[in-house]
Amino acid sequence: MELSGHSLIAGTRANGAGTAFRAVNPATGQTIEPDFFPATAKDVDAAAEAAQAALATYGRLSGGERAKFLRTIADGLDAASAELVARAQLETALPQPRLQGEVARTSNQLRLFAGLIEEGSWVNARIDTALPERKPLPRPDLRSMLRPLGPVAVFGASNFPLAFSVAGGDTASALAGGNPVIVKAHPAHPGTSELAAQVIAEAARACGLPGGVFSLLLDAGIEVGKALVQHPEVKAAGFTGSHTAGRALMDLAAQRHEPIPCFTEMSSTNPVFILPGALRERGAQIATGLHGSFTLGAGQFCTKPGMVFLPKQEGQDAFLAELRKLTAGSQAFTLLTPGIAASYRRALEKRLADARLQTSTGTEAANSCQATAALLETEIDTFLADPSLSDEIFGPDTLIVHYGEREAMLRAAAQLQGHLTATLLGTPEDLAAYQDLIAILERKVGRILFNGFPTGVEVSHAMVHGGPYPATSDSRFTSVGSQAILRFARPVCWQGFPQASLPAELQNENPLGILRMIDGDLTRSAVAVPVAG
Amino acid sequence: MELSGHSLIAGTRANGAGTAFRAVNPATGQTIEPDFFPATAKDVDAAAEAAQAALATYGRLSGGERAKFLRTIADGLDAASAELVARAQLETALPQPRLQGEVARTSNQLRLFAGLIEEGSWVNARIDTALPERKPLPRPDLRSMLRPLGPVAVFGASNFPLAFSVAGGDTASALAGGNPVIVKAHPAHPGTSELAAQVIAEAARACGLPGGVFSLLLDAGIEVGKALVQHPEVKAAGFTGSHTAGRALMDLAAQRHEPIPCFTEMSSTNPVFILPGALRERGAQIATGLHGSFTLGAGQFCTKPGMVFLPKQEGQDAFLAELRKLTAGSQAFTLLTPGIAASYRRALEKRLADARLQTSTGTEAANSCQATAALLETEIDTFLADPSLSDEIFGPDTLIVHYGEREAMLRAAAQLQGHLTATLLGTPEDLAAYQDLIAILERKVGRILFNGFPTGVEVSHAMVHGGPYPATSDSRFTSVGSQAILRFARPVCWQGFPQASLPAELQNENPLGILRMIDGDLTRSAVAVPVAG
Structure with missing residues (x-):
């Protein structure tokens, strides 16, 4: 893989303008080649529009199809491990074994989400069957499940150049949930970011997905990030970093004409x-x-x-x-x-x-x-x-x-x-x-x-990496572990729909074999009573 | 029951000061006795402090104990139905059968949540068992479940004087989740509000709960509501009403030193x-x-x-x-x-x-x-x-x-x-x-x-009464149906805890028989492998 120094918009290299910046090797204080060019306002627009357009396709893929995409990214990261580690080492001065471990953590994180969406029960499918004879009023047939929010802006963290950056936990959980992702790269590791972005873009191509499912935006400052979280087509954001930056993003998200969920993981003294x-x-x-x-x-x-x-x-x-x-x-x-x-x-x-x-x-x-x-x-x-x-x-x-x-x-x-x-x-x-x-x-x-120490955050189902403000923006969510997907999903209910027009997750026969709540009972069974329509 | 015209703070009548206000009978345009007195800043403080104090007890009750409280409220509402309907009819001019139906909807809504928390699986219990032999690092024992957010401010709606007011859906879901509730009554039906509040306060007494589990604040204007959503001890808010008021509350909640979740259901043209x-x-x-x-x-x-x-x-x-x-x-x-x-x-x-x-x-x-x-x-x-x-x-x-x-x-x-x-x-x-x-x-x-019409919102498990802004403040939640409880709960993870110190929901034997995710599998079984500690 070669570094271009440019943002990647829906699978295509942008021609960034403006003042170039470089990564700095913290071990030597020297800058590292090549030059990187900040994304323009047009790039932000193009990435957001492409993400919105990709949602129509990507948001409606089956869990199995999205899982294939996540696994392709994971395999790509593993295959590129040596290159990723070498570049990340230059940009972060983190030790090689730590970075090798972080590549494995990143690809395994993608595989954890792949397993979750392949199994499928995470969508919280619920079916209340019709009660046509009920008095005083009949009950309609109601079926709900989680659906994607829309394009998600992800802000790479400085301290995990892989596991909480371009292909990290926020991206993995947003993609798993069916949301296109636009990453604002952390300026401290632009090269590592571009390499990881190339892996994701290549995986999207290999899986036949619309390019807009993923974009990477570069910037040495804060303008691109601000424009991104304020863009009307962006429907949620995920961030890990300082209190000052996290609160600024929260405020921008809350002040929009259409406020959006903005999960920021900020500061904690543990x-x-x-x-x-x-x-x-x-x-x-x-x-x-x-x-x-x-x-x-x-x-x-x-x-x-x-x-x-x-x-x-x-x-x-x-x-x-x-x-x-x-x-x-x-x-x-x-x-x-x-x-x-x-x-x-x-x-x-x-x-x-x-x-x-x-x-x-x-x-x-x-x-x-x-x-x-x-x-x-x-x-x-x-x-x-x-x-x-x-x-x-x-x-x-x-x-x-x-x-x-x-x-x-x-x-x-x-x-x-x-x-x-x-x-x-x-x-x-x-x-x-x-x-x-x-x-x-x-x-x-x-x-x-x-009787443990808090460093070392397991990426698993029961992990909660969250907490009341100012640890995070919203204590109801976690940014690590499989529950992180819930940040980027919302329930939608179908009332009175014929079987053929329902998502597979909600059809009577339960073709995916997922766990569902039927009339209040949690079960993997089919719906016993055939419903009108 | 008699109307006092005063706020009810943790089971005790406040001595409201300031300008009295009255309800207006919309059918006649005439005001209705008695006078009602706005809560003071001190009342808001007292209610918030009492709620915070009650959390230590109420937030740690079992689901079964909280269910008993909800059922006691439901029975109390049914017993007071004639009084509630008579007063509500004066204050709203809604037809008697509609109001009778609304009392039943309100008490059944409480019973729906009682059933949910009695069964208990809603807490999303997850257990990742320890893997002491794992390389390169062992995995600790991790167990998480949903816990209450803390005191919740509820704003009564004008158009459902019972089902979305003092003892309505927001209150029922917040109490079900273990959160003390402070209701700001809608000024259009203060009498109905006080009657419902008396039922809740009496239920708290009958169940031996701390009075701070519920308070009612009266006000003809917006000052009490503003103070409530800005109070440091209030940790979430629920609101149904106009876009202008809902957005104002969202903004206040977002601008706090500690921003809080504020679910507002505002406007929709359907x-x-x-x-x-x-x-x-x-x-x-x-x-x-x-x-x-x-x-x-x-x-x-x-x-x-x-x-x-x-x-x-x-x-x-x-x-x-x-x-x-x-x-x-x-x-x-x-x-x-x-x-x-x-x-x-x-x-x-x-x-x-x-x-x-x-x-x-x-x-x-x-x-x-x-x-x-x-x-x-x-x-x-x-x-x-x-x-x-x-x-x-x-x-x-x-x-x-x-x-x-x-x-x-x-x-x-x-x-x-x-x-x-x-x-x-x-x-x-x-x-x-x-x-x-x-x-x-x-x-x-x-x-x-x-092939239905959108009016008539079923209170059930699959219902979603939510939607993207400006329908609500956060499309990831619903204010109607059993999933409404998720607005007021957050996950907490226990790492490496001995069995005896874990909540019952997370103990190996699964004493409550709830559905849990154990090492990624959804099951009602006990944890098969005994865990150290």
């Missing part, structure tokens, strides 16, 4: 609660796990544990000694972009100068793309008085909050904003003794862990 | 397409059905068929002659409020003065609360050139759009905004010949009917 029994039993071991988790991927995960509530009691000294030692021994980490590194440096300098915090740091950053690992510590009264201490810092740091009184810790938990995760480290006895804490945390996060 | 075969076979019969539907409830239904696409061909004369005759013979209808009647009059006068429209009208309105039925007709070119002709008019009128070319009709369909419903009247042959039209309509509405 509180950890070390409970007394565990601290007593295995403080040093917890310190090792915690250090591994907050420095994993240079701390650039949405689920990085960024604050830790630590009781003042037996075991804390061993825990703290180990954690401080590990932090002091930490290498300097190369971050994804000079911009991320600068933000981290600013935030860290502010914290290091804050008299209310005790700090330990690792090896000092050697250049402008590097980050110094840091352990910050404070007292719970300070934390309670200053909610900004719980704000996300994107990079390899964490904040220990020391508390004496359990009540103060519960107050801090109750005062938390929304987060993606909360973690309890404890014994089974701790768990029983802290039901009040769990009840609070259930209302604050999308995922609660017991 | 296009009807009369297809050639049906027009030929039964034009006059269709006219009778259409007239009955657009004048039902004085045209004050969200699903009133407000525009009808009619081909210029055999059968149109018989259809038009009958429809004009029926319209000319229509009685004058009493509308729900003087305000609704004034809006209708203004809209109708504008249409009657519009040279592009041909009009027929019924018996003239005799007073300021009455409405004259009207049939408006125009050519499709006029309609295509002026999208405002498709705007909803709330009252007994409809607009016939005459077309010659099928292409023009398809263009008009493609240009439609979102609506709740679209209706096709045709033969099976028509249906086969108009697949292109159906494909367009699927993207425009929540419910498509074949």
Whole structure:
């Protein structure tokens, strides 16, 4: 595959105009060839119109046909793995094994959705049979199932150049649901983005699909993204990134003449609660796990544990000694972009100068793309008085909050904003003794862990990668796992339709063998009573 | 039951201050005793705080316990039916049989949700079992299910003083999902609202629930509603009413520091397409059905068929002659409020003065609360050139759009905004010949009917009372039927939790016998492989 440096509109190379930009190798600070050209307003229009036109075909394909498309993309990614990894390594400085793993995660994610739509029960088919004799009024025959929303705008994330970028979770779930996708590439990895886009476009060709089912738009700034989320033909958006950008997109989506669903996964500090029994039993071991988790991927995960509530009691000294030692021994980490590194440096300098915090740091950053690992510590009264201490810092740091009184810790938990995760480290006895804490945390996060660390997000059916604002824009959805498809689907009901004019999912015989709700009962059986028409 | 004229905060009568207001009998134009007093800012706070406090208890009850509460409310409404109907009749001038039916619809709606949560599978329980041996990394045990969002603000609708008001669909679905509810009563039926609120508060007492599970706030204006949807403890809102009010609430909800889901069901003109075969076979019969539907409830239904696409061909004369005759013979209808009647009059006068429209009208309105039925007709070119002709008019009128070319009709369909419903009247042959039209309509509405009329919304499992904006704020949800509960629920995932600390829905043995997804398979079986912990 060759890089053209241009957007890809419905399978065709655009002729981008305007100021060219390049990716930067964060390991060296050098720019990388080739030049990339921002999409124009016309390109945005063309991509949106082509997506809208593709919906008529793509949105009405069977689950099996769409699954074939997803599997073709997955196979294409696997086949291009070496090229994708090589380019992504230049653009992100992430280690090769991590990127190889991410290609596999990305293609397996597509296959998870392929399996889901091939099986087909996800459409939530419901049939209420007619009751022509009912008094005072007959009941009509009613049948509903989920259908696509329409063209979806996807914003690639910086920290997962494959799994949450062009062919990542948002794209996979939107395509699985029958929605054409337009990706705004993250400007930090335009080459990786173009390569992945070529794989998707080639898969669309191979499957005989209209080109408009997928487009890629390049831009170094925010204009293309703004135009995209405001375009009348775009019916939903998916985004992973910073709070500032995510909230801006939410606001644009809400202010449209026709507001659209805009799922943004933004910021989360992922509180950890070390409970007394565990601290007593295995403080040093917890310190090792915690250090591994907050420095994993240079701390650039949405689920990085960024604050830790630590009781003042037996075991804390061993825990703290180990954690401080590990932090002091930490290498300097190369971050994804000079911009991320600068933000981290600013935030860290502010914290290091804050008299209310005790700090330990690792090896000092050697250049402008590097980050110094840091352990910050404070007292719970300070934390309670200053909610900004719980704000996300994107990079390899964490904040220990020391508390004496359990009540103060519960107050801090109750005062938390929304987060993606909360973690309890404890014994089974701790768990029983802290039901009040769990009840609070259930209302604050999308995922609660017991004796694990929140980094490492499984792509599966039960995963919830979501949570109350500001973790995401809408806590009713997840952006990871098979339930992510629900963000881009809406129910449609057919009333009184003859069998032949109904989608297969809703026909009496249940030709697809899916699970359906018939008159309130969940079953894979056919409709027992033949319905008029 | 006696009317106090005061808001009801967590089971306790508020002492409203400010300017009293009264309901108006639309049949006589006279005000009705007693005085009602608007809730204060303090009342809004108190209701929200009490709701938030109640969530800790109510949100963690079993489905069976919540079902008991819903059934107690339903029984209470049935027992109070005569009182409710008598007061509602004074406040709305709706006919007694309609209101009696509406009480039954309201209590049955509560029982539908009671059945749903008693059965329990609606929580979408998912279990991914641990794979400790998996390479390169083990998979943790992951279990997710739907949990309540938190306190829900409900705005009563004017046109269903029972079924979409205090104890109506929004309240029933929010309570079913475990969310405390705060209702802002519609000022047109404050007495009916207070009576229904007393029934709910009494049911909460009888079931031993915290009073904060339900509050009723009165107000003649918009201040209380605004404060409610902006209150930090309110986590979602449900509304049925005008476009202006609905959009204002959506905007307030989106502009909060913490934006919240706000489901508004707003405006819909419910296009009807009369297809050639049906027009030929039964034009006059269709006219009778259409007239009955657009004048039902004085045209004050969200699903009133407000525009009808009619081909210029055999059968149109018989259809038009009958429809004009029926319209000319229509009685004058009493509308729900003087305000609704004034809006209708203004809209109708504008249409009657519009040279592009041909009009027929019924018996003239005799007073300021009455409405004259009207049939408006125009050519499709006029309609295509002026999208405002498709705007909803709330009252007994409809607009016939005459077309010659099928292409023009398809263009008009493609240009439609979102609506709740679209209706096709045709033969099976028509249906086969108009697949292109159906494909367009699927993207425009929540419910498509074949050979029925859209008024009459069944409260059942397959019903979708939703649709793209401006029909509703979010086409992914419905406000009628059992799926309405999904507006007020969000998934939470437990990772690595011991059995004893999991909700019953997620325990290995499946003690509730619900349908769950285990490792991707939908089953009522227990988890086969015991999980560590």
